[in-house]
Amino acid sequence: MFKRATVLGKTYQFRDLKEVMAKANEEKSGDQLAGIAAEDSRERIAAKQVLADLTLAEIRNNPLLPPEEDEVSLVIEEGVNEKVYSRIKNWSVAELREYILSHQVGLREIKWLSRGLTSEMIAAVTKLMSNLDLITAAAKIQNQTHCNITIGQKGVLAARAQPNHPTDSIPGIKAALYEALSYGIGDAVIGINPVIDTTDSVKDILVATKEVMDKWQIPTQNCVLAHVTTQMRAIRQGAPADMIFQSIAGTELGNKAFGIDVSLLDEATELIRKEGTSAGPNFWYFETGQGSELSSEAHFGIDQVTLESRCYGLARKYQPFIVNTVVGFIGPEYLYDSKEVIRAGLEDHFMGKLHGLPMGVDVCYTNHMKADQNDMENLGVLLAAAGVNYVIGVAMADDCMLNYQSLSFHDIATLREVFGLRPAPEFEKWLERMGIMENGKLTEIAGDPSIFM
Structure with a gap:
């Protein structure tokens, strides 16, 4: 006893x-x-x-x-x-x-x-x-990081633009990306989940996003969320990657299920420092989510909140630029309804911040979960009040590739407006040059992606 x-x-x-x-x-x-x-x-x-x-x-x-x-x-x-x-x-x-x-x-x-x-x-x-x-x-906690730009300042709500496409179509990705940018979304990262986890696909997407950034002189970061080994091959072949990404778990066995271990993360760290295209010093993007260890039978009888906290203990070693919990993505087996998703989102955000991490949240749910878009908007409001570093936006709040629901680009713009929050300072200056934002407010042309055509 x-x-x-x-x-x-x-x-x-x-x-x-x-x-x-x-x-x-x-x-x-x-x-x-x-x-x-x-x-x-x-x-x-x-x-x-x-x-x-x-x-x-x-x-x-x-x-x-x-x-x-x-x-x-x-x-x-x-x-x-x-x-x-x-x-x-x-x-x-x-x-x-x-x-x-x-x-x-x-x-x-x-x-x-x-x-x-x-x-x-x-x-x-x-x-x-x-x-x-x-x-x-x-x-109370602000954790600032720098890749190409700085995020995490008090009063700043950054956002990842997630312009996924069900066939990795470059024109399709760009179309969604232009809509995101027109709402002021994309300062945390332009991050794409690829359908095809191959070196060539990752290279093509990294090149395409970097071309958009260079053409419009956008102060942000790019990343493709393939397996870390695929990204490493692409980087070694000259792909322009500002950050490197990997999902992580709170146990060694859980990480083996992801096909990673600490030695591989160490190797990837050295590679992105030497061959990445950003200024740094923060080069990593990690994602987590309560329940991943249970799904791989790697939990050892430890509860999912404690395992999630252990993910952040691992992430802290690598001084990442951004970390986020994909809070409602795994499904009702681990978080049954909106009450549990909201609680988990607030838990994960606090635990990540107390670890000293630049913590974001993918405010999301799956269609077989007992939750709806109003619940996600509620969580978005609570996280904005809690000073979340960044959130994730997808076109019309519906990820047509991963088949789950998140926040839309205009949802994030609304959260900024309601709470008087701003994009990252360098990114806001670019929005002002583009005529998308003025004095911290979106202008009449905001939300019109044709300005990039």
Whole structure:
């Protein structure tokens, strides 16, 4: 027996930290599918009560997946600043939560704090927070990065233009891209998911997007979201890539299912630094999403929030330009409905930011999930309030290649308008030169892609 707690006259006993972490999690269909979720609200409250009283040292001293057995755990352990950790190790998780939410604690203090935290500690404090807590805490944190331009400043909402096409048609990609640009979308990255994961296809798309950037002198970054090995072959053959991309998991076995490991990520890092076409120093684009480890049977009985946090512990090693959780993409097996998707989006955003990452969210859902576009707009509003670095836009909010729903270009423009947010400064100056934006507002020609014809 690890710990116990009594709620409404019933005593709950927990075997180990892994069980406490899982049962303290807010309701998620993925945890239920894995058979590790709390049976009811009372057991969840009991687990939260136990978790709140644990010290950060107890969490670190009871590894969910030992570093000698898992290279993601090793990366997380090696990333801890021991001087910071020594000053906070006797804090309880409840005290950590109170510190982060204190109105007297700001960006500098949180950045100092984060250097001494493991991913499991960050997951633990997340489980004790309400949705508003997650928004309040994340809004304190700004993590700036630079590839060709800088994003992450306070008051900036950047956006990825995702002009996917079901046949990788270059004219089709350009048509969607021009619409995105006409709404002021594309400062985070022009990023395309290819249908065909081949070196030639990746090269063709990278060349095409770079030609658009050069012709119109657009200050942004390009990226093709193929497997990292395909991108590496394309780069070695001269393809103009500003960043390199890969989906990552929170366990070594989960990453093997993606066809990657730390040594491959290290090799890709050296390649993009030497042969990439951007200024840097931040060259990586990582994507994550709650439930990916369960889908590859690589979860080791660990709950999906904690595994997601571990993804960010791995990403932190590589100082990426952007990271995002594709929050509702995997499906209802892991996030059943809009309530779970919204919660996960706020959790992931906060956890990524507390890791020091430039965190974005693909505000999205699949058509077989119990959610709709209104739910996504609600999440978009909450994330804008939380200071999300960037979100993703697709034409008419409907990705015709990946067959899922996200935010539209005009949705993101509306979020900027409602919250008084701006594109990245260099990108906004370009929008002003093009006549698309003036004094932070879109002009009459905005939304008309024919200006690029």
